[in-house]
Amino acid sequence: MKISQMLLASVAVLAIGMPAAAIADTSDKRIALSNNYAGNSWRQAMLTSWELVTGEAVSVGVVAAADAFTTAENQATEQAAQIQNLILQGYDAIVLNAASPTALNGAVREACDAGVIVVSFDGIVTEPCAWRIAVEFREMGRVQVEYLAGRIPEGGNLLEIRGLAGVFVDDEISAGIHQGVAEFSQFQIVGSVHGDWAQDVAQRAVAGVLPSLPQIDAVVTQGGDGYGAAQAIAAAGRDMPIIIMGNRQDEIAWWKEQKDANGYETMSVSIAPGVSTLAFWVAQQILDGEDVPQDLVVPFLTITQDTLEEALETTPEGGVANVEYSLDDAKAVIAAAK
Amino acid sequence: MKTLFSADSLRILVPAFSLAALLAAVFYLQPRTMSYMGLNLMFNLAVPIALATIAQMLIIAVNDLDLSIGAFVSFAACVTATFLESDPLIGLIILAAAVGVYALMGVVIYLRNLPAIVVTLGMSFVWSGLAVLLLPSPGGSAPEWIRAIMTSRPPFVPMAIIASVLIAIVAHLIVMRSSFGVVMRGVGGNSRSVERAGWSVVKVRAMTYALAGTFAVIAGIVLVGLTTAADANIALRYTLLSIAGVILGGGEFVGGRVSPIGAVIGALTLTLAASFLSFLQISPDWQIGVQGAILIIVLAIRLLLNRRERREKRA
Known part of the structure; x- marks a missing residue:
């Protein structure tokens, strides 16, 4: 040395x-x-x-x-x-x-x-x-169903909004959601559309499939599509299901609006x-x-009913929490x- | 009497000088690159680009343009990472068939008098589709032998430089020195007179396209040798890079005026330009713009040269 x-x-x-x-x-x-x-x-x-x-x-x-x-x-x-x-x-x-x-x-x-x-x-x-x-994209899908099982123990009908077809992330999150449904068998997926992780695409897709569906109790998503789904369901005059959000600003803002108006409760999860x-x-x-x-x-970054206001405050318009x-x-x- | 500064020799000297100037600037900015490892790292990804550029140059030599090169190299890369690795025989058959399709494409374009741009653009979707079928998600693995070649460390001169020089020499011999090369350039210059002189233009064009397909296949194999795996979009950028490389290296879009050595230099220059901009730490938003500016400057110099060429001819 x-x-x-x-x-x-x-x-x-x-x-x-x-x-x-x-x-x-x-x-x-x-x-x-x-x-x-x-x-x-x-x-x-x-x-x-x-x-x-x-x-x-x-x-x-x-x-x-x-x-x-x-x-x-x-x-x-x-x-x-x-x-x-x-x-x-x-x-x-x-x-x-x-x-x-x-x-x-x-x-x-x-x-x-x-x-x-x-x-x-x-x-x-x-x-x-x-x-x-x-x-862990699979887990991101699974926790959504787990949360819903806590909210609606008797189960119900789910609408699944997927991402961009053929992309690995879409397959993974969807597989996670299906795993969650297998685990909590009181839920069944009654419809599935591709929202391409974009609000406008999701809105069109959901509006298109809604007339053929029974009552929807909850919407499981991949992020970037929750707000569009909410718009489509509101326009169809249906009861608002629990829509899982994906941390986008417009989604959180809509959630906050609903919470103030009628005590709407959900969760939001993304990376x-x-x-x-x-x-x-x-x-x-x-x-x-x-x-x-x-x-x-x-x-994951999860937003709950309690952290909603805080998340909305710190998220820039058009941005992501x-x-x-x-x-x-x-x-x-x-x-x-x- | 040719002098060093005649427009003809300037045609090849300008690209060589711009490569040398760029290399000097890079050495100055980042002395680390002035080493065996440095040169290899800077130029190894230029080797598949140089091969694709030669393929494009062959197509341009017969007055066509190939917009499917990027997709085709991606396809070849996917075949390399899957079949060529697991069942070499089937892999070779697929690649040979692909070269056959290229030859067929050359024949169809000529016989039906179709615009090459439209046919190759259409084919690019076919190649992309086949590539996705082969490798729906990124993956595969490189055959041992090509990995060994691409990561070999020959004494004194890095593999990337040896490969580039080898490509330039082989292409030069084929295009500039063989009788086939002369006829091929003749088809680009004046197809009718070649036909009248008794050569079959269909045959020449089929062979040219097959040769281009072969170079593109080698580009795909070499690329996988460098990356160790493939995906269906791996080489989409090669379409534009190869055209830019041919033009940078002194080729013309029409008239069978191409330069194989220039094309390899063009491909190296484009690769080096990207490194240069990266070493300058120019924001990525500007990088595409600066790359475009370099192309425009070179083309402007070429325009001046062409003008001088015409004046020389008149004199």
Whole structure:
């Protein structure tokens, strides 16, 4: 061991010995965000959260830099090139929202071989050397039915609004909903339409299928479609069922309106765009030498009757309810996965 | 008498100079790239683009335009990641059949006098559909041998550079030095006189399309070798990239005037331009605009060259 190494080692020992060390070992590390798409409100909120949290982290010296890069077009080949450029720019870690779960594996492998930490979230990659912060879409579907079982113990008819046909997320959430229905067999799905996660599409689809349906007791959704469903049902003059919401501002605003008017009760569940900041802290923890399991799970952001007002206040018009994660949140998620 | 600054030699020198200038700028911005690993990382994804650009160049050489290259390379990538990996024989048969379809496409376009843009645009949906059928969700895996080739580390010169040079030489030999290449360019220049001279234009066009299909198939295989897996949309961007690459490299849309070496340089330049913009940390909102601006500048220089060419001819 050279003298300099010995010095370093003793400094490290000292640093561990001091519990309240303000500056982490990662103060000279640089983290990059590689993002494949910025064209909707969720992604915009994701980028804003990233800036907010990492800006603060950089200014207090937790890390040296945390730059966000978005590819101009949502294409896997372009993002693979972007990742390779980030390796060349000498980043210590890359936080990744991937355009494809598999097509970036080559570039991710290159990053790992170059000693770069790769943490994927939301759009995760399958390359084993990367970390994954995955969304449990199935569970997101299942908890909706579970909530309904609490509200309507005798069960009833469900209308399912699905997302964009052929997309993995749609299959997963729907599978979760069907699993929930199997578990709570007092419910049956009497109709299913594709709302494409958009209010206008959902409204048209629900309006089209309503005349052929018996009484609907509840509507299970995937987010971005609750408000449209409510509009269609109101227009048809039917009794308002329990519509599960998806954290969009227009959905929460409508819910609040109904609550004030007639005590309407429901719940809202989705993934907070601030999950990018969770990925940031996870990357920071890995750089810090923390032993982090390769597969982590994102907590849902659930809005209940009690947190409704608060959520409505903090959600920008046209946006999505959001939460930024802290270092402690990341530590809790890591601990939960161990 | 050709001089270094005649319009003809400038046609190939301008792309080469712009690549060199861009490379110098990148080296200055990010000295890390000036290494074996750096060059490989910067250029390895340019290899499939260069192959697709050569394919596009062949089609352009006979005065057509292929709008299905991106979808076709994606399809080839999906076949590579599925059948070529599990049952190499079936995979090869499928890819050979796809090349056959390309040849057929060339024949149909000529015989029925159809606009190539419309036919290839239509075919792009067919290829995309087949790709989705093969791989409904992203996945598959790369055959060992192509993965081994693409991640090989030859001494001194990185794989990406060797592959690019090899592609340029092979394409140059086929297009500029073989008798087939001469006739092919002749079809693009003046199809009627080629026919009168006794060659079968149908045969030449079928062979040109088949050759383009072959290059595109190799592009798909190589791409999977780099990414290790495929999805149905993996190479959709290649359509526009390949056209831009041909034009950047000194090719013309009509008249059989193409340059294989230029096309490879064009593909490398486009890839490098993206890295350059990324190293400059230009906001992504501007990146597409800047890429477009680079294309416009190169085209403007070309316009000046063309004018000079005409003046030289008059003199």
